[in-house]
Amino acid sequence: MGRSLMPLNPGWIELIYGCVKSGKSRALIDKINSIKNAIDEEKFEKEFLVVKHPLDDKETQGKISSFDGKNIDAIECETAKDLVEHVTKHTKFIFLSGVHLFDRDIVPLLKALVDINVIIVTTGINLTAKGEPYNYMPQIMTITDVYDIRAGECFTSGCGENAYRSIKVNDHFEPRCMKCYYKTEKTPDLVVVTGPMFSQKTLELIAKTKEKERKLELNPVKNEDGFMNKDISAIFKWSEDKRYDLEKIVSHDGxxxxxxxxxxxxxxxxxxxxxxxxxxxxxxEIQFFKDPYPLIKELLERGYPIYITCLKEDFRGEGFGDVPKILTLANIIISKEAYCTRCQKQPATKTQRFIIKNGIKTPANYNDPVILVGGKESYTSVCRSCHWVPEKSENKYDNILKLKQIN
Structure with missing residues (x-):
């Protein structure tokens, strides 16, 4: 049995993230103040919720504070359960500081809030000082719609470059640039291009590679032996992806x-x-590779600039393989959108797989195999509202929030 069309869904998640002392809290405070100054106080109190985790800057209780001295009042919530208690049927916007410190239930709660059209702007630290994903940030970054990475300033003496990593020094934390953090000769970078199928992700990689090749042709650089160009490109693809060509990557437009x-x-x-x-x-399409996360970490440690295309979610709307963890390593994330082929009204951020039954296209079941290499014969792009997966488990926060919408 099919699902009736749902109302258009304007909810989304914007994540302001980065290393320590990168201005995340200041950016959030500025956003809140700009809205407060534009609307009346009664409307703000009714529709806007400003929240912080109590461990996010422990020195300033009941306030979101930036390292440059700015602050704003906030409700303190330690768990997702605490947060949902403050949501009412009037809540339209949630500003949330320190999302990386919440328990695992913050992920389904954020999903459920977006499904009832709440707009969420949140801050978080993507990596620990050891360079590992921070708590549930991989899952949070997977469901994020807008990525706003903030760079700090590298504290290494004489450096001052943009910093995307944190290290622990004695009893405090300091920002480090990629080159100083990994102690490499060249600056390693990780660019991740993500989005649903048919959002021209591969075209981005093709264009980037051709641009680098043109620059090398115009400005050839000799190596120590004087023969070969340095900095040539090596582009890798999954060997089982044979949709167009075994030894080429090919975009859907050729x-x-x-x-x-x-x-x-x-x-x-x-x-x-x-x-x-x-x-x-x-x-x-790095989501198809086997265990790519340790490979990407190793290449960054070796100083390579890396450019990746991927689906961050599979057809079920779940994190695809190692991609959620890889997102936490990126210092640039380009989020692409396609065109919703169902409602034809909203940008598509989801991939819908379908099967043909009695000549009719039917959404694939949640329990169907995750990997099925294909194109338009098996997939289409849809918006969040039109995405439907039969047999997918219900989000436990859906009913809680629906009841709040009624009462």
């Missing part, structure tokens, strides 16, 4: 570049050991 098909991480490492002139590494 653009292509050469690529190296691989089956394992060791093939990438071995290729780069042999081809030392490679200075730019790209991966197309």
């Amino acid at each position: 653009n292509s570049i050469n690529a190296i098909p691989i089956e394992s991480n060791s093939q990438v490492i071995n290729y780069l050991k042999i081809n030392k002139q490679v200075g730019f590494v790209g991966f197309d």
